[in-house]
Amino acid sequence: MIRAPWFVECALGLCPREFRIEYREQIRADCRARGSPLGAAADVAANGLMLRWESLVRDVAYGLRSLRRAPLFTAIALLTLALAISVNAAVFGVISTVLLKPLPFAQADNLVFLCRPDGCDTQYKNWDIRAYQDGSRTLEGIGAFQFAGATLTGFGTPQNVDLAYASTNFFDVLRAHPMAGRFFIASDARKGVRDLVISQKASQRFFGGARSAIGKTLTLDGAQWRVVGVASANFVSPVSFGAPGEHAFDAWEPLPEDSFVRGFDPLNDFAFARVRPGVAPAALAADLNRITAGVVRQNPISEKGLTARAVPFRQWYFHGLRAMLFLALLAVFAVLLIACANVANLLLVRGVTRTGEFAVRNALGASRSRIANQLLTEVVLLAAGGGILGLGLAWVELSALAALHPQLPNVESAGIDGRVAFFTLVVVVITTLVAGVVPAFFTARRNVNATLRSTGRSGDASGGKSFRAGLAIAEIALAFAVVFTSGLLVRSSIAMAKVDFGFDPRGMYLTEMALGSQRYRRADARAAFAAGVLARVEALPGVDSATIGRPFPFSGDGIEGSGFRFPGRAYTPGTEPHDPYRQVSPSFFHVYGLRLENGRIFTANDRAGAARVVMVGRSFAKMFFGGGNPVGRQILIQPGTATWTPATIVGEVRDTLGNYAGDLPPIYLPNAQMPTVSPELAIRMRANDPHLRERVAAAVAAIDPNQAMGSLRSIENLMEQWTAPARTGAMLLGVLALVALILAIAGIYAIVAYSVEQRRHEFGIRMAIGARRTGVVRAVLGGALRLGVLGIALGIVVAASSTQMLAGMLFRVSTLDPITFVAVIIVLLASIALACAIPALRATRVDPARALRYE
C-alpha cells in the first residue's frame, strides 16, 4: 500500500468508513497522478463531509420512522427519560440559582468568617480581634459587628429599628461604597461621637431619599445621632444574605473601641476578614494559629481556649443547604441511571424483535458499525426528545418547588437558563452513552451472528442475558440507596414534629423589646419596666397568662449570661459548666405549663436585694446531682456581675426544649434579680384577639411612651419554621425516592417479563414432564428475588458510603437506623415480588402441548 501525502490521508479520514475503504486506493492513485494533490485533498474532504451529513440525515429520518412504527416503546422510553432528565434539570436549576450565583460582595472569595469550633457567631472580644488584625500577615482587615435593636422616636409612634454595632472598618473590609455621604472613619469610634450610617430603605422612609438624609439626625434610645452616610440599595450585610427579612439592618452605629456597648455584652456576634489575594488556606490557618498561640501565651488565664478558624463566606452560608442539595443531586442522578437501565433493557428487547429487519439490512450490505450507528441514532433521538420534554417538565417542577418552598434563597428566580440547558445537554449525552452503547453493540453483534446461524428461534445471546441481570441488580441497588436515604430524612422530620417541647404552643405569642435608652442602664429601671408591662398585659382581654424574661423557647436570640460553680471547689476560669441562664418572671412556669417536681416556684418576693435564688430543670438535676433532689443546694452564679455570687436552688421543674434542644439545660433566674436588657414577652391566650398587637403596644407605651416593641409572632409559626427545612428535605427526597422506586420496579418487571417470554418453551417442557405450577412460580419469583437480594446487598454498600454526609442533617435518627433499614428492604422485596407476580403467573399458563409443537 502506498500512502498519499498526509493531507490527503487526513481528508480521507473525514470520509465515512465505507466510502473510505471502498475508494481509498483509487483516490490515492489519482492524487499521485494529478498535479495538485492539495486541491484534490480539499475536494475529498468537502465531499467526505457531505457524505457524512447525508448519512446522518438518512439515519435520523430512518430512526424517526422506526420509532414511529413502535409507538408504545417510543412513548415509554420518552416518558421515562423525560421524567429522569427533568428532575436532574430541576435540581441543577435550584443549585445553579441558589448555590452558584455570585455572592453579593466584592471579591467574595477572599472573605472569611473567624470561627470557633462550635460556630461562627463567635463572641470575640474587641481586643482579640485587634490582636489578629495587628499580628496577621495574611489578612487585609477584620470587621466585626453585633446585633442590636433600638427604639426610634420622633417619627410618629416609637418604633423598633434593627441596628448593628459595626467596627469602623466594617464597610471597608466588604469594599462597599456609600450611596451618599461617607462610611465610618477611625475617629467615629471615639467616645461621644454619634455618627450613624443608615440603609437606603431607612433613608427613603425617614427622609425621602439618600441625599436629603445626610446631616439629619435620628433619635435612637433617646440619643441624637447624625446621619453621615447611606448604604446603597444593594448593600447586603454579612449574615443577612440568604435569610430574607432576617438581620436586614436599618442602621449601623460605630462599635466604640475599648468599651462595653451593652451593659454586659462586651463580645462581638460576628467577626469577618478579607484575606490577602493569593494566600493559601493552609498559610492562613498557620498564621491564625501562630497569633492565637501568642495571645494565649501572654494571657494564659483570660484567653484560655481561644481559637480562630477561617470559614469562607460561601461555605458558611450554604453549609446545610449544600449538603441537602448535593444529596438531592445524587438522588436524581440515581434516578437517571435507573431510567437509563430501563431504556437499555427496552432497547435490548426491541433489538431481538428486530432481528429480521437488521438481517435484511445486513444482507443489503450494511456493516455492523452501520447498524450500530443506526441504533445509536435512535437512542440519541430518544435522549434528545427526552431532554426537550424534560426541560419543559423541569420548568413545571421548578415552579412547583418555588411555590412550596419559598425559604430557599433565590429560589423564585430559579428557571431554565443557559446553564441549565447546557447541563441538560450533558445529561442527554450521558443518557445516550449509558443507555445506548451496550444495547447497540449487543444488537449489532447478535444480528450478524443470527444471520450466520440462521436457526429458527431467535435465542437470547448469553451476553445480553447477564447484562440484563446486571441492569436489574444496579437498578435495585440505586433504588435502595435513594429510598433508604429518604426514609432516614422522613423519620428525622417525623422525629422533629413529634418532639415534646414540654409545653403546648397553641395560642401562644412572643414579642421582644430592646431597652437601649440611657434610663435603662440601671437594673431597677429595667425591672420596673418589665413588671409594669407584664401587669398590664396580663390584664388584657383574652389573655390567660403572660411572662417576661429571656430567652424563651423559639425566640432564637442569644443569652445574657451562663456558667455556675459548686461552692468550695477550685476552678480554673472557663472550665466550669457553662449552662445558660434563663431570666424569667414567676409566671413563666404557669405560662409554659412546666410542672413543679420539687421545691417551690419563684414568687414576687424573689426581688432585687432579697436572697439570690435559682430554679433548675429535671435534666440539670440528673446531670449534676445524680437525679437526686437539688432543692436547697447552693451554687455560685454570675448574674450580670464579674464576681461569683451564691444562690440557692429553690425549685426543680420538668424540662422544656426549644432553643436548647440537645444543648445544656438552662438555669432559671428571677428576672427581678437579673433584669434583662432585651425582654421577651410570652403570652398565652384564652381566646383569639385580632387586636392583640395594638393592645400590647399600648400596654408598653403606657409604661414608656418612647419604647418600641418588635413584631408579635405566633409560637406555633416559629416552631414550624424550625422544622420546615427538615420537612422540605424529606419531601424532596421522598418524591425522588418514589420516582426511583417506580422506575426501578417497572424496570424489574420488564426484565423478568421478558425473561419469562424467552423461557416459555422451557416452562412448557417442564410442565409437560410434570412440574407443578407452584414450582414454575417459584422458579420465576426465586430468580427475581435473587436479583433483588444481590441488588439490596450492593445498595447497602452504596447507602452506607453516602449516608455519612447525612449525619448532620438527621435529628435523633442514626445514619444506619435499623428500622428504616428493615422497612426499606421489606418494601423493595415486596414490590419486586408484586411486580414479578404477573409474569410468574403467565409462565404457568404456558400450554405444554403448544410449547412442544415447536420442538
Place this chain on the structure above:
Amino acid sequence: MQANRRTDPAALLPLGAGAFHILLALADGDRHGYSISKEVEESTGGTVRLGPGTLYRLLKEMLANSWIVEIESDDADDARRRNYRLTAWGRRIAQAEASRLDSLVRIARSRHLLPA
C-alpha cells in the same frame, strides 16, 4: 414518485454538472476513475475539473442507482483501477439530459442568442 425516478429519466432532470460530465465521458467506452476526470478536463478545455472526492462520491451514487456498473479491469499492471461502464438506464438518462439541453439551445437560437 419513487417509481418515477426508477423508470422515467425525466424525473431525474436536470442533472448536476458533474454527473452529466461523467455520463458523457463514459458514453463512448469504459473508463477508470482517473481517466474519467482527465477526459472531462480535456473535453471542456480545462474549464471543468472533477476532484477525486466529487468523482468517487458521484460514481458511488451512480453505482447504487445502477446508472453505471463496475467491470473487471483488463489493465493487468494496475489492478487498483476499476473500470466503469454506462448501463442502458444510465445511457437513457444521459440522452434525456442531452435532449433537454438541446431544446434549450434551440430556444436560445430562435431568440438569436446564438448563430443559427
